[in-house]
Amino acid sequence: MFNYPMSGNVNEAMQSAAAISYRMGQNQIGTEHLLFGLAKTENSVASQILAMYGATADKIGDILKNSSFAPPLSGRVSMTYSDKVAIVMRRAANIAFETNSSYIVTEHVLYSMLYDT
Secondary structure, three states: OOOOOEOHHHHHHHHHHHHHHHHOOOOEEOHHHHHHHHHHOOOOHHHHHHHHOOOOHHHHHHHHHHHOOOOOOOOOOOOEEOHHHHHHHHHHHHHHHHOOOOOEOHHHHHHHHHOOO
């Protein structure tokens, strides 16, 4: 879906986002899941920035778990990305390109998420 190479940390963040979405009974990865994934990716620039403001994976995960009313999914499920995540990742790819980066890195994704706020 995303045509620009992603760093290992971004891939890890996306996997964490998919995992928490799945545990929450959702088959779509939203920006809230992506934020969790960024915070959970230890030693990434995005997780360090988020931690400076108290947004840790544990805190974000607790908020997400307390807001979910669906039972966890089971079995193999096809995960999709929300339209907003697609926009965030396209913007992150543009940032990577404009900064001559070979990869989308976590700070590109975080900046992209904050762009509209």
